[in-house]
Amino acid sequence: MQQLSGRTAVITGAASGMGRAFANRFAQAGMNVVMSDIEEPRLDEAVAEVAAHGTRVIGQITDVADGASVDELAERSFAEFDAVHLVCNNAGVAGGPSPDFINEANWRWVLDVNLWGVIHGHRAFLPRMIEQGGGHVVNTSSMAGHLPGHSPYTASKWAVVGISQGLYHQMQREKTGVGISCLCPGFVRTEIINSDRNRPESAAPPALYEPTAQEEMATLFMQEMVKGGRPPSEVADLVHDAVVDDRFWIFTDLEMVKTLQEKHDSIMENRNPASFGPLDS
């Protein structure tokens, strides 16, 4: 989508981290922006920041896990602006440190936000984008969407890669004019490690649960990697360029991408996969 100026972007999870950086980047490119998030005070602050670029920016409290809430976001976006040209399905939660394989509520929370959030975004926005003649959708997956891991986060991100690829082919085949990108970041310096701030009561870990040494080590490793990750503004530049050039894959860490070679080799050679080290679970 080469023309951005004067057009409209809708971004979920826009109060913090990458979503906020996308909002700033697309406003800088002259787009009007609908910023949505579940966290109200932070969203208000982020809207004020992004509005300083001079385009029209509005905020809408949205829980992406709730289909009706995403429908309201779409209604408001199309009502306030003539059309929606870019949708970034970006809101997400990490879901740890918690007993990922014994707590069903935790599985549901992470899948509801990370996977159903994307599905609701497609359902609520795509038909009207197709009707208006095109646009672009960016789905945020992760390198966790390519690497092994027995966790709801991994399950959600693999699913986002799969449905994004399927949607890409469908949009091409049907010549809808809607481009699709799948963002698969490595580590990025955001608040993702504090996702528990949005954890619903229903997904609380059992009171007596004590994380294993292995879980604690994995958590510490993740915290350090995220703290040392790429700045969100750099990822926003990559996303901006991928939208303009209509590119599907957006990777932020090419060294991590190289580790995927082993997986493909094991498939081609029909042998068991080798260990991926600290990210194995």
Ligand SMILES: NC(=O)c1ccc[n+]([C@@H]2O[C@H](COP(=O)([O-])OP(=O)(O)OC[C@H]3O[C@@H](n4cnc5c(N)ncnc54)[C@H](O)[C@@H]3O)[C@@H](O)[C@H]2O)c1
């Ligand atoms: N930071 C990383 O290292 C990294 C790596 C790979 C993928 N990701 C993905 O990037 C995306 C953005 O996360 P981030 O790293 O910027 O983290 P972040 O915590 O800084 O931002 C995530 C935003 O999503 C919002 N959110 C959470 N639950 C929500 C819900 N139910 N409805 C609406 N909004 C909700 C949060 O309030 C927050 O503003 C996520 O999908 C995440 O899984 C992050």
